[in-house]
Amino acid sequence: MDKRTADRLNEINRAFYRTTAGHFDESRQRAWPGWERLTTYLRAPLRVLDVGCGNGRFGRFLAQRFGRSALRYQGLDNNPELLARARQALSGVNAVLEERDVIAQPPDSGSFDLVVAFGVLHHVPGQRQRQDFVRRLAGCVGPGGVLAFACWRFYEYERFRRRIVPWPEGFAVEPNDFMLDWRGGQRALRYCHYVDDAEHAALIAATGLTVLDDYRADGESGDLNRYTVLRRTLPA
Numbered sequence: 020m021d022k023r024t025a026d027r028l029n030e031i032n033r034a035f036y037r038t039t040a041g042h043f044d045e046s047r048q049r050a051w052p053g054w055e056r057l058t059t060y061l062r063a064p065l066r067v068l069d070v071g072c073g074n075g076r077f078g079r080f081l082a083q084r085f086g087r088s089a090l091r092y093q094g095l096d097n098n099p100e101l102l103a104r105a106r107q108a109l110s111g112v113n114a115v116l117e118e119r120d121v122i123a124q125p126p127d128s129g130s131f132d133l134v135v136a137f138g139v140l141h142h143v144p145g146q147r148q149r150q151d152f153v154r155r156l157a158g159c160v161g162p163g164g165v166l167a168f169a170c171w172r173f174y175e176y177e178r179f180r181r182r183i184v185p186w187p188e189g190f191a192v193e194p195n196d197f198m199l200d201w202r203g204g205q206r207a208l209r210y211c212h213y214v215d216d217a218e219h220a221a222l223i224a225a226t227g228l229t230v231l232d233d234y235r236a237d238g239e240s241g242d243l244n245r246y247t248v249l250r251r252t253l254p255a
Contacts, residue, residue, distance in 0.1 A: 020145030024191050028144040028210040029122045031198075035209040036098045039201055050080040051137065053236030053246050057167050060231055060248055061133060063089035068131040068159055070121050071139035072096045075105025078112060087111045095119045095126065125152050130161035136168040137244075141211045146193060146218065150225040157226040160251045166228055169244040172235075173199075174213035176243070184208065214245075223247055 054077065063085040069077055072094030081090055091113045096102050097120040105116055122143055134156050143149045153168060160166050173179040174195070182199040186192060195215065201207040214222070223230060228249035235242035 020148065020193055021191065025144040025148060026123075027190070028192075028196075029120070029142075031208065031210050032122075032142050033097060033120070035201065035207045036101070038205050038207045050076060051169075051237050051244070052241070053169065053234070053244055054080055056232070056234060056236065057165075057246070057248055058084055060165055060250070061085075064091070064132075065089060066091045066130070066132045066161075067093065068126065068129060068134045068156075069094045070126065070134065070136045070156060071142075072105055072116070073098070073101045073138065075108040075114075075116070077135060077137060078105070078114065079108045082109070082112050088113075090114075093117070093131075095121050097121065122152075125155045127155040127158050129159035130164075131159055132161060132164045134159045134164070134166045138169070138171065140168060140214060140222070141171045141173070142209075144196070144210065144212070146221075149212075149214075149218075150222060153222050154225045154227070157228050157249070157251070160228065162251055163253045164251050165231070166226060166249045166251075167246060168222070169237075169246045170214040170219055170222075171211070171244055172213070172242070173211060176240075219245060219247070223249070 067090060073096055075094055078092045078094060094105055094116045099118055102116050102118055136156060140149060143152050157166055183197050184200055186198055195213040197211050198208055199211050226249055228251055231250050232248040235245050237243040
């Protein structure tokens with residue numbers, strides 16, 4: 020995908036979250052069921068990088084699961100309103116929250132025990148860009164640490180396919196790229212990419228890490244997201 024198209028798609032999503040931040044926060048307070056299975060691969064204390072942290076609900080989930088004092092949490096997101104809500108949610112946690120466009124500037128260094136990207140990959144425009152994105156996240160995982168990402172499998176469900184709207188003229192998008200409407204109060208459109216099994220396998224390979232687990236969870240049907248959990252093995 021060319022840079023101009025990628026930048027346009029990213030701006031559509033930035034505008035989407037500016038419009039819907041309040042309702043998005045209200046409707047996304049509960050932990051994802053799939054997160055609980057992830058915790059079986061974690062041990063406190065934890066240095067955590069949450070890429071696209073939104074309102075901080077994953078950090079709050081970890082704090083409830085492991086204790087607030089057990090976390091050193093860093094959250095990145097481009098929306099200041101959601102970050103403000105994350106600060107409230109993470110009161111009492113050793114947390115650093117940074118306003119950053121993780122699509123345009125994904126992190127690529129660090130030494131974290133856990134790096135996660137939930138609700139993010141479907142917003143990264145371009146197949147090569149998505150592979151580079153997970154490769155960079157893998158670079159933030161310390162020895163013995165874990166990378167976990169989830170891909171939203173929305174296209175497999177009729178209720179989400181009904182939200183697809185036609186592309187405006189002038190967008191040179193790739194296969195499985197869609198524009199979806201938002202039915203949560205305000206009228207808004209968002210760019211979403213459907214990661215199928217073949218592309219998911221390519222994302223796993225791009226990380227260069229060892230797969231610990233791969234599973235489906237979440238949503239009414241219990242399989243809305245596909246999770247992959249990977250580890251950077253300790254040096255021999």
